[in-house]
Amino acid sequence: MSITIATSLDLKGLSCPLPIIKTAKAMKGLAPGELLEAFATDPGSVSDFKAWAQTTGNPLVESGEEGGVFHFVLKKKEM
Amino acid sequence: MSVNTIEKPVIDRSTPLAAQKTPETTERLVIFAWSGELDKVWPTLILATTGAAMGKETTVFFTFWGLFPLVKNEVRLTGENWMQKMLSAMNRGGDEHLKLSKMNFAGAGPAMMNHLAGEHHVASPHELLEMAKELGVHLIPCQMTMDLLGLKREDLIDGLEEPAGATKALADAQGAITLFI
Numbered sequence: 001m002s003i004t005i006a007t008s009l010d011l012k013g014l015s016c017p018l019p020i021i022k023t024a025k026a027m028k029g030l031a032p033g034e035l036l037e038a039f040a041t042d043p044g045s046v047s048d049f050k051a052w053a054q055t056t057g058n059p060l061v062e063s064g065e066e067g068g069v070f071h072f073v074l075k076k077k078e079m
Numbered sequence: 080m081s082v083n084t085i086e087k088p089v090i091d092r093s094t095p096l097a098a099q100k101t102p103e104t105t106e107r108l109v110i111f112a113w114s115g116e117l118d119k120v121w122p123t124l125i126l127a128t129t130g131a132a133m134g135k136e137t138t139v140f141f142t143f144w145g146l147f148p149l150v151k152n153e154v155r156l157t158g159e160n161w162m163q164k165m166l167s168a169m170n171r172g173g174d175e176h177l178k179l180s181k182m183n184f185a186g187a188g189p190a191m192m193n194h195l196a197g198e199h200h201v202a203s204p205h206e207l208l209e210m211a212k213e214l215g216v217h218l219i220p221c222q223m224t225m226d227l228l229g230l231k232r233e234d235l236i237d238g239l240e241e242p243a244g245a246t247k248a249l250a251d252a253q254g255a256i257t258l259f260i
Contacts, residue, residue, distance in 0.1 A: 016125065017125050017132070018200070020132050021128050021210060024132035024133070025214075052132070055106075055133050
C-alpha cells in the first residue's frame with residue numbers, strides 16, 4: 001500500500017493559533033482518508049496538533065521532530 | 080421539586096479523552112467579550128478562531144468596552160450626545176487602536192507589543208478578527224450597550240451578526256463552553 005500525502009503545509013515560523021487554523025482550513029479540502037502533512041517550529045504545536053486530532057476525530061498518524069522542525073501527518077476522518 | 084430530583088450531567092471519566100466520541104457539531108464555544116483592552120481582546124480572538132478551527136460552533140458576544148474594538152478603524156468619533164462623544168474621544172474604537180491594561184505608556188506599550196508580535200509571527204487582533212469571520216464565528220454585538228454608548232450599526236465593522244440581547248446570549252450559552260473575558 002502506498003502512502004501519498006494530499007497536501008503539505010509549511011507552518012514554520014508561525015505562532016499559535018495560526019498553525020492549527022491553517023491546518024483546519026486545509027483539512028476541509030481533503031477527502032476522507034486523505035493525508036495532510038505539516039511542518040511547524042512552534043513548540044506549542046506538538047500538544048496543539050495532538051489535542052486538535054483528538055477533539056475533531058481526525059487521527060494524527062505520525063509526528064516527530066528533526067532539527068527544531070516538528071512534523072505532523074493527519075488523516076482526514078471518514079464521514 | 081426537591082433538590083434531589085435535579086438531574087446532574089454525568090461525565091464519564093473512566094474513558095480516556097482520545098477514546099471518547101466527541102461529536103463536533105454539538106460542541107459549542109461562547110465567549111463574552113467584555114474588555115476592550117488589547118491584552119484581553121487578543122486571547123478572546125485567539126480562542127474564538129481556534130474554537131472554530133476545532134470544529135466548534137463559536138460565538139462571541141461583544142458587550143460594554145468589548146464593543147469598541149468592533150468600531151471601524153477609520154471612524155474617529157461616535158455617539159449622539161456630548162457624553163457619548165466624549166467617551167469615544169477618550170476611548171478610541173477600532174481593532175488597531177487597542178490599549179494595554181498595564182504598561183500602556185500612552186500607546187508605546189501596544190506599539191512595542193505589536194512589534195514583538197510581528198517578529199514572532201503572531202497574528203494581530205485585526206487579522207484574527209478577519210479569520211474569525213472567514214471561519215464562520217458568530218460575532219454578535221450587544222444591542223443595549225450599543226444604545227448606551229452611542230454606537231450605531233454603521234460605526235461597526237462589516238461581517239457582524241444582528242445585535243442581540245442578554246437572553247439570546249444566555250440561550251446560546253446553554254450547554255456550551257462559556258468564557259467571560
